[in-house]
Amino acid sequence: MKKLNAIKKSSFLAIIPLFILLCIVIISRPSTHSTNVIGDESQFYKHAYNITQGYYVDTVNPNILDGPGYPIYLSIPIALDIPFVLIRASNIILLSFAAFYLLLILRRYIPKKPAITLAYLFGLYPPLLRWANLMYAESLMLLLLIAFSYHFIKWYNKEGNHKTHLLLAMFLLGYLALTKIIFAYVIIVFLIITLLIRIFPKAYKAFNSKGLTLIMVGALAVFSPYVIHNYKLTGKFFYLGTHGGITLYSRSTPFEGEFGNWLSERYVLKGDVPTGRDRVMANMDQLKKNHYKLFKSIDSLSWIKKDSVLSGKAIDNMKKHPGKYMKNTIANISRIFFHFPFSYRMQNLDTLGYLLPNIFIFVLALFGIYPALVRFKTIPPELKILMLFSLIYLGGQILLDGRGRYLIPLVPIWILFYSFVYFRILNIKINSLEKIKSPKSYNL
Numbered sequence: 368m369k370k371l372n373a374i375k376k377s378s379f380l381a382i383i384p385l386f387i388l389l390c391i392v393i394i395s396r397p398s399t400h401s402t403n404v405i406g407d408e409s410q411f412y413k414h415a416y417n418i419t420q421g422y423y424v425d426t427v428n429p430n431i432l433d434g435p436g437y438p439i440y441l442s443i444p445i446a447l448d449i450p451f452v453l454i455r456a457s458n459i460i461l462l463s464f465a466a467f468y469l470l471l472i473l474r475r476y477i478p479k480k481p482a483i484t485l486a487y488l489f490g491l492y493p494p495l496l497r498w499a500n501l502m503y504a505e506s507l508m509l510l511l512l513i514a515f516s517y518h519f520i521k522w523y524n525k526e527g528n529h530k531t532h533l534l535l536a537m538f539l540l541g542y543l544a545l546t547k548i549i550f551a552y553v554i555i556v557f558l559i560i561t562l563l564i565r566i567f568p569k570a571y572k573a574f575n576s577k578g579l580t581l582i583m584v585g586a587l588a589v590f591s592p593y594v595i596h597n598y599k600l601t602g603k604f605f606y607l608g609t610h611g612g613i614t615l616y617s618r619s620t621p622f623e624g625e626f627g628n629w630l631s632e633r634y635v636l637k638g639d640v641p642t643g644r645d646r647v648m649a650n651m652d653q654l655k656k657n658h659y660k661l662f663k664s665i666d667s668l669s670w671i672k673k674d675s676v677l678s679g680k681a682i683d684n685m686k687k688h689p690g691k692y693m694k695n696t697i698a699n700i701s702r703i704f705f706h707f708p709f710s711y712r713m714q715n716l717d718t719l720g721y722l723l724p725n726i727f728i729f730v731l732a733l734f735g736i737y738p739a740l741v742r743f744k745t746i747p748p749e750l751k752i753l754m755l756f757s758l759i760y761l762g763g764q765i766l767l768d769g770r771g772r773y774l775i776p777l778v779p780i781w782i783l784f785y786s787f788v789y790f791r792i793l794n795i796k797i798n799s800l801e802k803i804k805s806p807k808s809y810n811l
Contacts, residue, residue, distance in 0.1 A: 415441035436546030437504035458506040465510040466490040477790040515539035541589020558583040609670040612677030619684035625710040627695030699769035706771030721771035
């Protein structure tokens with residue numbers, strides 16, 4: 368117990384310089400001090416403001432943009448009329464605690480110094496910092512994800528009050544799904560896998576599938592009020608948002624020169640592009656030519672009916688143009704890892720902010736596959752489970768909208784998994800001068 372408290376204390380102290388660096392990076396940016404909402408902040412603010420008024424979305428024509436996890440978090444400072452700059456600055460605290468949790472987990476598996484280094488690389492990960500000064504859900508999402516991982520690992524290894532860790536893991540995972548809706552589907556797929564594993568008694572026992580099933584069910588219980596809310600509102604079971612259709616339609620686009628990234632009816636009908644994006648958008652006339660007729664025909668429909676029409680059109684495109692859908696899928700994978708290509712957008716130096724760090728992640732992950740497979744039995748089962756969880760997320764994101772921002776949830780889990788591979792399985796060292804100068808004879 369004393370050793371554990373000492374590790375927590377030293378880890379907390381180790382994160383303080385990172386906290387200071389995040390303060391400098393986030394507070395120094397002009398957009399942090401803006402009194403207006405920026406980009407997707409508008410939809411989070413809208414839902415959060417609605418919560419302060421006693422409802423989530425309009426009941427007559429509901430437009431469900433996001434899960435309620437982050438809007439609930441925002442609703443408290445908005446109700447208290449706290450300035451936007453302070454709300455945005457709260458991301459510093461969220462990310463610092465996320466890095467703290469990550470460091471605690473890393474120190475279970477690798478030495479202290481590389482663990483601190485990796486925690487700092489995570490906290491200063493450029494694609495994360497790109498959004499860290501805005502009222503976006505990423506910072507809260509990362510804290511929930513890494514805190515869940517920590518308490519899951521503690522429960523899995525029956526450390527401390529493992530029942531408390533179990534309840535915390537359930538709550539954190541459920542609230543993670545409320546914050547990023549895709550994780551609700553990840554939980555369901557993972558639950559199905561844990562149930563199917565019952566067919567294989569050895570694997571069922573080895574991975575404590577009964578306990579994993581309990582965590583997934585518990586997380587869904589935390590998530591269930593949102594499902595019930597939307598069912599009462601729409602009459603549709605497990606209907607989690609009104610913009611799934613546009614995402615699928617964009618992914619299935621059959622037009623050459625389009626790569627399956629998200630398209631908005633605002634672009635097509637009004638030529639309205641996000642703040643600051645007008646400098647990089649191109650060939651908007653072609654975009655209107657390809658999609659204006661469809662979007663105009665559904666413009667007067669409710670959000671739910673629009674969603675239904677676009678989902679049907681997406682399925683039709685997939686059936687009629689499977690080859691183009693596969694090309695879009697390849698482009699989607701590239702966008703997740705490297706943030707390009709995008710339809711109707713000129714490339715600029717911003718792409719390098721994703722490309723350079725993600726190349727290292729991609730290459731190290733790729734090279735780590737072989738040693739991980741060769742010594743797969745030596746990898747702690749809890750890390751294997753978290754890795755599977757991340758791969759289910761990646762698979763789901765590939766089927767939906769892909770961009771560099773959506774790789775962020777994978778980074779902490781992959782850091783945990785591959786740090787074990789590179790520090791515990793592999794032994795990379797520079798040979799001594801004696802060995803270099805006097806090599807053994809080799810059979811060529």
